[in-house]
Amino acid sequence: MKLLVCGGAGFIGSTFIKNFLKNNLHDSILNLDNLAIGSNLKNLESLKNNSNYSFIKDDIKNQYTINKLVKDSDVIVNFAAESHVDRSIANPKPFIDTNILGTYSLLEATRTYDKQFIHISTDEIYGDAYGQSSxxxxxxxxxxxxxxxxxxxxxxxxxxxHKTYGINCITTRCTNNFGPNQFPEKLIPKTIIRIIKNLKIPLYGDGTQIRSWIYVYDHVHAIESLITKGTSGQVYNITAYEEITNKSIVEKILDILGKPYSMIEYVGDRPGHDKRYSIDSSKIEKEIGWKPKYKFDDALKQTVEWYLQNKSWWDPLIDENTLHPQPWTIK
Ligand SMILES: NC(=O)c1ccc[n+]([C@@H]2O[C@H](COP(=O)([O-])OP(=O)(O)OC[C@H]3O[C@@H](n4cnc5c(N)ncnc54)[C@H](O)[C@@H]3O)[C@@H](O)[C@H]2O)c1
Known part of the structure; x- marks a missing residue:
């Protein structure tokens, strides 16, 4: 099987590629990524001598390239996206371009050449679950x-x-991921890095927003299972049912690193901040037999350990936003 993975130089995409190639020795992956924010080819260094892996720098909106590559693939897995909520509030335009128009060009190629399309979406599309069931x-x-x-x-x-042209497709909606190689601007790596650097930890609002967390290895395993076992046209939620407040996450990381809670600093809240995300993933469990393997606390300890051991990975990526975040202001 030949996979075209888009956005494979980012956090989840690179983890997917490494795990997929380890589990499927006779399959190959071409990774297309435009190396935007969040990408890092160092995530894929372990594959440099793997003849089943190749990389091309390009944009999913480039219909000409996408057509050529889709034609030559069996499955397209799209991770490519502008993915940071704060950036989308400051400037929505790149999000509209990549997340909507980029998906459009992949869909056009998919229907032209009749391939399988795996669309990686998010639980955030459901909005706020506060006071509601999952x-x-x-x-x-x-x-x-x-x-x-x-x-x-x-x-x-x-x-x-799918309805209009009958394309072969699956949509996944996963909760918040964490693990090695996550870009420093996201909550868990930012907290770990700031504690290592002895800087205060900014928390939006009162820190009681609830997010549901999953270790990235559980997410990529679910995607891999869906490629062969999922039903075309279906949507699958993916969660590990670990609902935790942002404040509690930061406190857990402070505990692991033996630092005081007085390092927390409350800052203005994010506009449109959802109070709770919560999804039910019994469908993928019943239909595919996938279940999360990792417990949050163990996976968090492993993640903290990874950032402690891999300063050379994250240090060059530190920017003003990680070191000196301001209380929320819309630009
Ligand atoms: N991180 C999470 O917690 C989470 C949860 C659920 C779903 N998702 C979804 O999973 C996907 C991957 O998320 P991530 O956290 O790995 O993001 P990421 O920002 O780490 O990676 C995104 C990758 O896409 C690439 N990219 C962006 N625009 C592109 C374009 N126009 N053409 C080609 N490549 C482009 C970037 O260079 C980057 O390598 C996204 O679609 C996101 O919406 C993420």
């Missing part, structure tokens, strides 16, 4: 910020291409 795949789509809205638009496009 969302399932049939729940209303109700995004609260530009990132989530562009991902939701892409989900609708994928569904429409």
């Amino acid at each position: 969302f399932n795949e049939n729940s209303q789509i109700n995004p609260s910020n530009p990132y989530a809205a562009t991902k939701a638009a892409a989900d609708h496009l994928v569904a429409s291409y």
